[in-house]
Amino acid sequence: MTYSFSLTVNGATRAVEIEDPRVTLLDLLRERLALTGTKKGCDRGQCGACTVLVDGRRVNACLILAVTLDGAEIETIEGVADGNRPHPVQEAFIAHDGFQCGFCTPGQIMSAIGLLREGETGEDRERIREGMSGNLCRCAAYAGITEAVAAAQRALAAGDRRRA
Amino acid sequence: MPDTPLTGPGHVRLGSNSGQPLTRRDGFLKVTGAATFAADNRPAGLLHAVHAISTIARGRVRSLDVAAARAHPGVVEVITPANRPPLARDQDDKPTMFSWRVETLQDDRVRYAGQPIALVIAETLEAATEGAHLLAPGYAPEPARIGFEDGEAFEAETVGIGSPAAFVRGEVEAGLAGATVRVEFRVETPTQYHNAMEPHAIVAAWDGDRVTIDSPNQAIAMGQAAFAGFLGIPPENVTLRSPFIGGGFGSKAILSGPHVLAALAARMVGRPVKLVFRRDQMVGPVGHRGATRQRLRLGMDRDGHLTALDHEAVVMTSAFDDFLEPAANASQNIYATPALATRHGGVRVDLGTPGPMRAPGEASGSAALECAVDEAAVACGIDPLEFRLRNYAETDPATGRPYSSKALRECYAQGAERFGWAGRPLAPRRMRDGAGRLIGWGMGSALFPAPMFRAEARAVLRADGTALVETSAVDMGQGAWTALAQIAADGLGLPVERIEFRAGHSDHPDGGVAGGSGHTATAGSALFGAGADAVARLAELATGHPDSPLFGAGNAGVEARLGRLVHREDPGRHESYADILARAGIAELAGQAVGARDPAHARDRAMFSHGAVFAEVQVDPDLCQIRVSRLVGAFAAGRIINPHLARSQLNGGMIWGLSFALHEEALHDPRTGRSMNADLAGYHVPVNADVPSVEALLVHEDDPYVNPLGVKGVGEIGITGTVGAIANAVWHATGTRPRRFPIRIRDLLEA
Missing domain, CATH: 3.10.20.30 (Beta-grasp domain)
Structure with a gap:
């Protein structure tokens, strides 16, 4: 069947x-x-x-x-970038070294995009850490991940203000 | 570019790619999902393999319902000891230095729970999974031997990879007898599993007597040779590709039985086969960190100077092969003492064979040593940092040799300053936060060898002014794609943007092993040398040609700068690489080199990276829950090629230390020998919310001896000081000295 x-x-x-x-x-x-x-x-x-x-x-x-x-x-993850132009979250992960081996990265980035859409963390590091804790990173790039999510939140908010 | 402050200016040299905090060259591929890991390969006609694993720890497999598995729709083949194709070499052979006895369905014997006992090949993953389930094995079990008490003790001859099991310098018993203060400290460390995020995987596709293998591998040339040996074909008939590794930590330097079986199976069925281990299937065949029981004895004179240091470790290995965590060796090279002894004993249990896991020996040994040193400082009534400074080793305690470089004093000073160590009360239970939680501060020294192995590389200058460099180096997250390209660019005198860097493929020159914290030093030296070799050939072309502005300058009279050769004494005379090649009518000019340590320096100097780690913990006085709130590490590891990535490596190492101290522990049911937490829910590793503020300072260090680049390594050292620092902070918060890792709530409640 x-x-x-x-x-x-x-x-x-x-x-x-x-x-x-x-x-x-x-x-x-x-x-x-x-x-x-x-x-x-x-x-x-x-x-x-x-x-x-x-x-x-x-x-x-x-x-x-x-x-x-x-x-x-x-x-x-394949649908996140705009061609060769990375999404602000992807850009932030590169800039803040939010990964090492890269294996958990697609999941981290999708989770970060979902978290930012949920809109409950702002740039609060504690809440970002909690909100990203369903995604393990054995390389332990957690500091970079947290900073990347906060930076992406800033970039997206700035973009929204520009559009408004 | 993020802000990356350095503690010293020496990492960056004028016109140099090295020292620059570049972001990862493979970053875009990794954030878009385009980086291809082994299991992402899907050659045409692909079949899926799933291996069945034993649910007993010792005994025999008496029955497998092969007929039921074969009858399941989609199942193509079931491989058991009855029909396994022959191996070209005995599975107990050890073709490389990273080889252990493997299970390739050679017989019906079970040596540990989780051992592969059959392989099912099917058209889909779902069918293969169901087929493996339908095998429903019957067993003739024997009692499992799991703990230190049940295991069979034996005299160890070697530990780690061929190190002597025992070492003595000076008179330890006399040193202890003559001491004013004596401390004895015992601690246990658990079995730990690498649990890289990427499961072990292999995709094997044959074409006649040649096979292409996609599999994460930390040592490509060695892996190629090992596959070739088992499969009975020449190494050049094996193409091994490993461009990205989803975390290795030592476990992916090893070829395991299922890897060999998957390649055999693909040949047997005449179609490509993919085998991806389930998370629980990595408990057993792909190595782990063996458990230890350690005892240290320290003697001090009235001023807190060591009179003797004795470190003994009993470590677990499997019932059928040896890898003994060289834990006690961690005490050999860091504190000055007139008498020093280390030794190891072994215990055989019914688990898979352990193997190297990030800082093998150093992690568990340093954890014990740093706790013992803290206890010694307490016994002498001396601040733990001051105690370490009083016992600072100016020469290597094990050999008496001078260090090639050692900026540990600066690490202590900068780490303490950043952490705010000054004013720490000596006695425990003296600090609380606003919520009433007990606060403790602890520290530990970090030490890791700075080895070099052997690697080869090739560099090709091209007519368009770019260059191609190749070595079968491996990036498992440490940043080889970026840092090695930076070094290669410096060797060629080109900006890194003009370098095409190829790695991770067995067609390249042997890039050695990504392990032992020696890959950047080793493969980097080969790449730098290959570039320099190509430039030297180019200089010959230029200085020997009357039409060149550099004619007659001689090889030593020119230097490479950003794609041009420049006359040393008359910088107005210069010529571009492209022009030199064009005039000579040469499309490509190749250089090559081997990276290895100068044997004279290796003989005469002790070579280590050093560091100091400071930890703050918060302990709930009633519930005894422990949280690490701050970690500051200061590390001196020679020249830092890319501070951005080095800091990530060190941060990751320190978090591994946190994990060792508070989280990780593999549990086995003593009755059956089966793992009780062969998954990421039960085997705890830190999540984002477990990780506090972590800061790694890079302390400037010039080292003219380790290699001409001055590079040591940063991959493993972060663990070493951190475990002890956290345990010592727990003591400082609570007054309870941890005696086992991970430190549990129960250990503090019961104290």
């Missing part, structure tokens, strides 16, 4: 046919849609490396079955 559904990934509608209901969103992205930017660190929702946005909310893609996502809107 096959399962047919469609979802939007980074703005593009994708018709999906899978033969196996056990496929997670993470494995759908990585193994079937060739979107390998999202990483598998633990496959059980403990590390956050697979964080993507589903209908605007932060989700561990390893914990959600793909067949449950008919009609959902998915945002992954």
Whole structure:
């Protein structure tokens, strides 16, 4: 039996046919849609490396079955930059060295984008640290991550003011 | 560019790429998800492999339901000891210095829980996973030996990678007997797992008798040779690619059984195979830090000078191979003492074989030493910093050799100043914060060897004024893509923007091993030398040609500056690389070099990076919850190539120290030998909210002996002072001396 559904990934509608209901969103992205930017660190929702946005909310893609996502809107790391122009969060991660090996980075950045959209931290370092604590970084680039999120918050706020 | 203040001006040299706080050259790839890690490769026709693991720790596999697995839709092959293809060499052979006995389904024997016992290949990951589950193994179990008491003790001959297990200099017992003050300190450190964010993975694709392997590997040429040996093909038939490693910490220098099996399986089924370890499958076959039990005895005269230092460690290894954490060796090179002894014993248990894990030996040994030194300072009634200064080693205590450089005094001074150490009360339980929590301050000395191994590199000047440099160096997060390119650019006299730097591939010259905190020094020296070699050839072309403005200047009479050769005595005479090559009609001019230490300097000098770490902890007086609120480290590690990235490395190391002190501990069920926390929920590593303000100061240090670049290393030293500093701060806050790591709430409540 096959399962047919469609979802939007980074703005593009994708018709999906899978033969196996056990496929997670993470494995759908990585193994079937060739979107390998999202990483598998633990496959059980403990590390956050697979964080993507589903209908605007932060989700561990390893914990959600793909067949449950008919009609959902998915945002992954591949859809964040504007061509060669990085998103302010990506820019801030580079400037503040918010990563070393880079494996948890796509998840950190998606989580940071989700956190900033949630809009509850401002530049408060304590709240940023709490809000980013679902994403492990074994290289322990935490200081850089926290600074990057605060800097991105500043940059995005400034951008909003310019637009207003 | 972020603000990156330095404590000394010496990192930057005029016209130099090195010393600049560049951001990562691979940064854009990493923040956009475009950096390709091994498991991201999907060659056409790919099959997925999942290995089944043993749920007993010792005994035999009596049955596997292979028929059920094969019958599952999508399953292509099931590999067990009954049908495993032959290996070209015995799995107990050790083809490289980073080789351990591996499990490749050679028989039905189980040596530890988590050992691979079968490999299922299927069209999809889901089918392979289900197939492995359907194997439902039956066992003939034997009792598991897990703790220090259950294990089999043995006399160790070597520890680490070939170091002697025992060392003596001077008369330790006499030194202790003659001491005015004596301290004995015992501590235990747990089994720890690397738990890099990227699981071990391999994608193997054959083309005739050649195989392309994508797998994170910290030592590409060694890994290539090891694969070739097991697969029975010449090394040049193995292409090993490892452009990005999602954290290694030592575990990815080792080839494990499942790696070999996946490559064998791909040949067997005639299609590419991908095997990605599950998080719990990394408990066993890919190494860990072995647990230790340590005892230190220190003797002091009335002024707090050491009269003897004795450090003994009993360390765990597996029942079938040896890697003994060289913990006691951490006491050999840091404090001046007329009598010094270190020794190790081993205990065999039914776990996988340990291996190098970030600061192997130094981390657990320094944790014990720094606590013991703190206890000694307390016993003498001396401030812990002053005690360390009184026992400052002007020459290496183990060998008597002078240090190649040692700015540890400056580290103590700058770290203490930044932290605000002055005025610290000697007695414990004297400080509280506004919320009534106990506050403690502690410190520790940091030390790590500054080794060099061997690496090769090639540099090619191109007609368009750019250059290509190559070495099979590895970036596992430490910043090789950036720092090594900076060094290569300096060797070539070019701005780093004009360098195309290739690494992480077995086609390149042997870049050595990314480990031991020696990669920048070693691969960097090779790259610098290769650039200098290419420039020397270019200078010959220019100075030997009558049409060149440099004609007759001689090789030594010109220097390379930003893509031009310039006459040393008459800077008005110069010529661009592109013009020199164009006139000679040469499209490419190649140079090469080997990076290795000058043997005379290696013989005559003791070479170490040094540091001092200061920690503040807050302890709830009722609940005994411990929080680290501040960490300040000051480190002298020779010339810093990229302060931006070096600081990240040191910060990361210090947080590993915090993790060692308060978080990490692998637990095994003593009845079954099975891991009780083979996941990232139960095996605690710090999350962002656990990490306080962490600051790493870079202390200026010139070292003319370690290598011409003056580079030591920063990858591991951050752990070494930090564990002790935190434990000592816990003592200062509470008056309770921690006797085991990680320090638990229970340890303070029960005290």
